[in-house]
Amino acid sequence: MIAAVDETIVKLKAASGGPVDLREVMQRMTLEIAGRTMFSFGMDRHGAALRDFVMEYGDTLARPHMLDLLLPLNWPTPQDFRRARFRKRWTAFVGQLMAERRAAGKDDNAPARDLFDLMGAARDPETGQAFTDAQLGDQVATMILAGHETTATALFWALYLLALDPDTQEQLAAEVRGVAANGTLDIERLKFTRAVVDETMRLYPPAFLIARAAAGPDTIAGRPVRRGDVVLIAPWLLHRHERLWRDPNAFVPARFMTGTPPDRFAYLPFGVGARVCIGAHFALVEATLALAKIIGAFRVALADKDPVLPIGVVTTQPNRSPVFTIKPR
Numbered sequence: 001m002i003a004a005v006d007e008t009i010v011k012l013k014a015a016s017g018g019p020v021d022l023r024e025v026m027q028r029m030t031l032e033i034a035g036r037t038m039f040s041f042g043m044d045r046h047g048a049a050l051r052d053f054v055m056e057y058g059d060t061l062a063r064p065h066m067l068d069l070l071l072p073l074n075w076p077t078p079q080d081f082r083r084a085r086f087r088k089r090w091t092a093f094v095g096q097l098m099a100e101r102r103a104a105g106k107d108d109n110a111p112a113r114d115l116f117d118l119m120g121a122a123r124d125p126e127t128g129q130a131f132t133d134a135q136l137g138d139q140v141a142t143m144i145l146a147g148h149e150t151t152a153t154a155l156f157w158a159l160y161l162l163a164l165d166p167d168t169q170e171q172l173a174a175e176v177r178g179v180a181a182n183g184t185l186d187i188e189r190l191k192f193t194r195a196v197v198d199e200t201m202r203l204y205p206p207a208f209l210i211a212r213a214a215a216g217p218d219t220i221a222g223r224p225v226r227r228g229d230v231v232l233i234a235p236w237l238l239h240r241h242e243r244l245w246r247d248p249n250a251f252v253p254a255r256f257m258t259g260t261p262p263d264r265f266a267y268l269p270f271g272v273g274a275r276v277c278i279g280a281h282f283a284l285v286e287a288t289l290a291l292a293k294i295i296g297a298f299r300v301a302l303a304d305k306d307p308v309l310p311i312g313v314v315t316t317q318p319n320r321s322p323v324f325t326i327k328p329r
């Protein structure tokens with residue numbers, strides 16, 4: 001993680017002075033981190049293609065089409081045929097990544113190098129079976145996608161909020177200077193930086209909606225729920241609810257520094273319960289570290305002052321990529 005963030009900072013230094021698209025830079029960086037840390041993939045060769053897939057899907061097929069809403073659920077729409085063709089191309093691409101990764105070889109006697117090796121060695125505790133290639137491909141694709149776009153989104157909104165709030169940005173930079181005094185960053189001491197990450201994900205939860213199908217009949221807030229009903233839990237609404245938060249629309253990182261964590265069910269950027277995010281710790285370490293290093297290295301400002309609006313397309317995306325300027329500190 002540190003190496004990928006440091007490389008990003010070197011590239012940003014070369015670009016400082018001109019306009020920068022920090023959304024794109026964050027997407028590239030988190031993809032690099034996901035690919036390298038979990039799968040040792042050669043991101044230098046495949047990063048661009050992977051990002052193209054993510055962008056293509058987000059810009060087109062992830063968005064609901066009128067026919068998705070009008071036709072009965074079990075009728076395929078033209079979008080569904082396009083989605084199926086996309087899936088085929090995507091599956092072939094992931095297959096190629098896995099083939100290259102395997103060809104790169106592994107010393108069978110060496111300890112597992114990364115998550116790819118661990119998943120390859122995993123066995124079903126009941127049947128003793130390994131993952132099939134298709135299952136392994138799905139796991140790899142899930143971890144890469146769930147593991148980078150969400151964190152990139154959180155980092156983008158954090159940088160956006162800090163650009164709008166220079167005092168908070170300076171407070172974060174001062175913390176980094178203090179913590180980095182001996183040359184290394186001790187993540188446990190980056191309390192304010194972490195609070196900025198937490199507060200960013202309160203205002204802009206990357207997963208704005210969590211969906212469930214009811215396993216059986218139930219009652220929620222006095223309303224009957226039938227088996228199969230779809231229940232939508234919206235962190236977006238919970239995180240800005242006036243009964244749960246004081247001054248809910250304000251950016252106040254200090255609210256996460258009182259020593260008392262917020263109510264478990266009022267703040268759920270990573271979900272809650274059995275399907276809680278498996279990568280929450282990974283993401284928090286990554287986002288805190290990256291934000292500290294970037295704000296420690298640059299003063300970040302917005303070059304264009306038009307507001308950026310959040311839109312829900314898989315994650316809480318900005319409606320456009322604003323132009324930032326960065327100045328080395």
Ligand code: HEM
Binds near residue numbers: 206280
């Ligand atoms: C800021 C970054 C992230 C956010 C906001 C986030 C958010 C979430 C949320 C809300 C869920 C629960 C979905 C549900 O209940 O239906 C989830 C599940 C999941 N996340 Fe994350 N995530 C992040 C980063 C990551 C990373 C870095 C990884 C992988 C390294 C990851 C892998 C997963 C996986 C595999 C699941 C499914 C877990 C399961 O169903 O058992 N996520 N994430």
